Amino acid sequence: MITINQLHKTFGRQEVLKGIDLYFSAGEGLALIGPNGSGKTTLIKCLLGLNTVQPGLIQFNGEDIYQQSAYRKNIGYMPQISRFPEQMRVKELFALMKSIRAEESTYDLELFEAFEIEALYQKKMGLLSGGMRQKVSAALAFLFHPDVLILDEPTAGLDPVSNEILKEKLRKTIHNENKLVLITSHVLNDLDDIASRLVYLMEGRVLFDKQLTELQAETSENRLNAMIATFLRKQTSHG
Amino acid sequence: MGKIIQFLATDLFKNKTIFLYLLFLWVTGFGLISLQGQGEKILLALLNISILVVPMICLVFSIIYFYNMYEFLLLLHAQPLARSTLLISFYTSLSLVLTGVYLFGLGLPLYFSGAGGEGLLLLLTGSLWNLIFIGLALLMAIWASDRTKGMGFSLLIWVYFVLLFDGLVLLLMYNFNEYPIEKLVLYISFLNPLDLGRILVLMQTDAAALMGYTGAVFQQVFTENWGKGLVLVLLLLWALIPFSVSIRWFNKKDL
Numbered sequence: 001m002i003t004i005n006q007l008h009k010t011f012g013r014q015e016v017l018k019g020i021d022l023y024f025s026a027g028e029g030l031a032l033i034g035p036n037g038s039g040k041t042t043l044i045k046c047l048l049g050l051n052t053v054q055p056g057l058i059q060f061n062g063e064d065i066y067q068q069s070a071y072r073k074n075i076g077y078m079p080q081i082s083r084f085p086e087q088m089r090v091k092e093l094f095a096l097m098k099s100i101r102a103e104e105s106t107y108d109l110e111l112f113e114a115f116e117i118e119a120l121y122q123k124k125m126g127l128l129s130g131g132m133r134q135k136v137s138a139a140l141a142f143l144f145h146p147d148v149l150i151l152d153e154p155t156a157g158l159d160p161v162s163n164e165i166l167k168e169k170l171r172k173t174i175h176n177e178n179k180l181v182l183i184t185s186h187v188l189n190d191l192d193d194i195a196s197r198l199v200y201l202m203e204g205r206v207l208f209d210k211q212l213t214e215l216q217a218e219t220s221e222n223r224l225n226a227m228i229a230t231f232l233r234k235q236t237s238h239g
Numbered sequence: 240m241g242k243i244i245q246f247l248a249t250d251l252f253k254n255k256t257i258f259l260y261l262l263f264l265w266v267t268g269f270g271l272i273s274l275q276g277q278g279e280k281i282l283l284a285l286l287n288i289s290i291l292v293v294p295m296i297c298l299v300f301s302i303i304y305f306y307n308m309y310e311f312l313l314l315l316h317a318q319p320l321a322r323s324t325l326l327i328s329f330y331t332s333l334s335l336v337l338t339g340v341y342l343f344g345l346g347l348p349l350y351f352s353g354a355g356g357e358g359l360l361l362l363l364t365g366s367l368w369n370l371i372f373i374g375l376a377l378l379m380a381i382w383a384s385d386r387t388k389g390m391g392f393s394l395l396i397w398v399y400f401v402l403l404f405d406g407l408v409l410l411l412m413y414n415f416n417e418y419p420i421e422k423l424v425l426y427i428s429f430l431n432p433l434d435l436g437r438i439l440v441l442m443q444t445d446a447a448a449l450m451g452y453t454g455a456v457f458q459q460v461f462t463e464n465w466g467k468g469l470v471l472v473l474l475l476l477w478a479l480i481p482f483s484v485s486i487r488w489f490n491k492k493d494l
Contacts, residue, residue, distance in 0.1 A: 011493065050316060051493045067490065073319035083310035087250070099242045100318050 001025050001148065001180055002047065003059040009042055009051060016042045018204040026147065027178040029170070031191045033228070034201035040184040041080065043201070044152055047182075048077055073101070076146035080153045082137035086126030090117065090136060093125070097140060104144045112139040114165045131157045138166055142173075148180045149173065155190045163190065170194050188224045195224070208235075240324050243315065247332035251304070260296055261340045264288075268348025279444045281352040282361060285345055286440050289365045290433050293341060294400060297372035298379075298393040301333050305380040306389070313494060326489045330377060330482060338369040357443045360467075364436035367474040371432050374482035381488045404431045421456040432477040439470045 002024040009017040017039045024030055032040050045051040047058060047065075055066035065071055084093060094117075098107070112118070115135040120128065128136070134157050141149060149170070155163050171194055173179050185191055198215060200207040208231070216222070219230040251257055271284045308329070315325055342362055349358040376393055383389035408427060412420065428434045442461035460466040 045493075048317060050313070052491055069321040069324075070319050072317060075317070077317040079313070079317075084314065085250070085308060085311045087253070088311075092246075096242065096246050097318070100315070100320065 001061060003062075004047075005057055005059075007043070007046060007053065007057045009039075009046060009053065016204055017046070020201075020204075020206055022199065022206065022209065024148075024180055024182065026180050027174065028180050029174040029194045029196045030180070030182045031195035031198050031224075032182060032184040032201065033186075033188070033191075033198065034207070038201040039204045040201055041152060044150055044182070044184065047150065048072065048075065073144070074147040076141035076144065076149045078134075078137050078141040078149075078151045078154055080156070081130075082133045084125035084133065084136075086124065088125045089121065090123055090125065090128075091121040093136070093140070094143075097143065101144055106145070108142045108145050111135075111142050111165070111169055114169075115139055115162060131159060131162070134158055135162060142169070146179075148182065150182045152184050153186070154183060155185060155187055167194060188228065192224050198224075198228070200228070240328050243320075243325070243328040244332045244335070247308075247328060248335055251332060251336040254304075256300060257336060257340055260300075261344045263292075264341070264344025265347065268345055269351075272348055272352050278353065279357075279446070281348070282354050282357055282440070282444060283446060285349065286361055286437065289341075289345065289361065289368065290437060291401065293365055293368045294372045294397050294433065297337055297369055298376045298397050299390070300337070301373045301376035302380045302389055302393050304333065305329065305377060306386050316494060322490050323486050326377065326381075326486055330373060333373045333377075334370055337373060338366045341365055341369055357440065360443060361440050363471070364440055364474070367471070367478060368432060368436060370478035371474065371481070374478055374485065378481045378485040378488070381485050381492060400431055400433050404434065408434075425456055425460065429473055432474055435470055435473060435477075439467065 002022075004020055004022045007017050007020040008015065020039075020043065032043065034040055042051060046053050049065060049069065049072065053066065056064055058065050060071040060074070063071060098104075115138070117136060117139050120132065120136070125133070125136075134154070138151075138154065141151070151170075154166060158166065167190065170181055170183075174181050174194065174196070181194070183191060183194065196212050197210070198212060199209045210218075212224075215227050215231060219227045219234075221227040221230055267288055268285060271281055275281060275284065312325060312329075316322070342365075345365065346362055349362065352358070354361075375396055379389045379393045379396070383392060408424065411427070412424060428438060438457055439461050442457055461470065
């Protein structure tokens with residue numbers, strides 16, 4: 001579904017991504033993890049075309065995304081920090097998005113209803129709290145039935161109830177609807193029953209890329225946190 | 240694209256600065272009429288006001304608006320919209336609103352002052368100035384991600400076109416006044432859209448007679464129809480070139 005070949009990305013003199021090769025396919029719950037500044041957000045921004053990349057490095061369904069925009073109709077994106085124009089009302093946002101995507105006739109309103117977005121309709125974006133903005137952003141990401149969901153730190157700022165709702169929705173999206181979900185998170189506990197594959201980035205390189213079952217067998221741990229800790233410990237002691 | 244332009248234009252009309260701008264144009268326009276009466280004096284006064292105010296409002300307002308709407312831009316970017324579509328929408332809605340306010344704000348006083356074709360020419364030139372300086376503002380906003388830097392350089396552009404350029408031309412004319420540099424001055428004036436427009440409007444009035452020998456050279460060009468056409472084409476180029484460069488830069492920019 002998404003192929004990344006030798007992706008390099010430099011900002012000025014700083015090389016943030018130093019040659020990444022990855023392949024993502026439908027039905028995967030992919031957890032992108034790694035320490036701060038390892039290039040997770042940069043990688044996501046490259047996928048979304050927010051950061052420009054050279055031609056031929058990233059393919060979406062076999063098509064090069066270089067200078068393309070149409071492929072983004074298949075992507076739902078929830079950014080790390082959702083910021084909207086302050087004066088805009090929630091209702092206007094949804095109306096505008098629907099009118100931009102006029103070709104879509106059915107909407108996925110599950111999160112929209114679960115988060116009770118309609119109750120916020122008359123509120124201005126500037127007055128919403130960070131968590132409420134995250135909810136709006138999540139509802140928006142799912143709205144047009146995208147085949148790929150990209151969530152950058154989705155659980156930061158969400159209350160526990162909303163967090164569970166989002167996780168349940170993600171679980172359903174991966175297992176029942178066979179879609180690709182790409183999540184970055186520091187809160188590994190949140191990824192526990194969503195992720196089926198782990199990609200660990202370190203200083204702009206892929207340190208390891210393993211199926212969850214594989215990792216489980218290698219480390220004989222059950223919790224994600226412990227698995228990664230054990231695995232990294234093994235790696236460093238070997239190296 | 241239409242939906243985004245519609246949304247942005249509505250958003251701009253709700254902006255209080257836009258309303259204050261309109262009010263300012265009305266107050267100065269009608270104020271001048273009540274002070275100076277009718278005719279060419281009003282036209283020249285409004286010309287000078289346009290030269291001072293239009294570039295500043297267009298540069299400062301557009302650049303602030305672009306930076307303020309940056310998050311919105313990112314939000315729209317997640318949708319299947321081409322980057323050029325986004326930038327063209329921003330440019331079009333800013334142009335529509337600012338030019339509309341300018342036309343409405345000065346058109347009404349001009350109409351009551353009884354200015355004829357010259358008044359229309361001023362409005363046309365002023366509208367082109369709007370397009371030019373909104374384009375330059377977007378260029379600066381895209382070039383500099385740092386807001387202070389973008390703002391500083393756009394103010395520098397304003398100072399350059401409004402004050403510095405004229406000073407340099409004056410210096411040139413003063414130092415080389417023994418040489419036949421009238422033609423050269425004509426070509427140099429092409430480098431500043433404000434001068435170009437100012438001369439174009441001035442030449443249609445009696446004030447042209449005060450401009451001496453240089454004025455005679457200008458008279459040949461700026462009063463003929465082909466000359467007027469040429470100036471308008473040059474002004475259009477001044478609007479198109481910075482904007483097309485800004486599209487190119489925007490396509491390559493890391494947002």
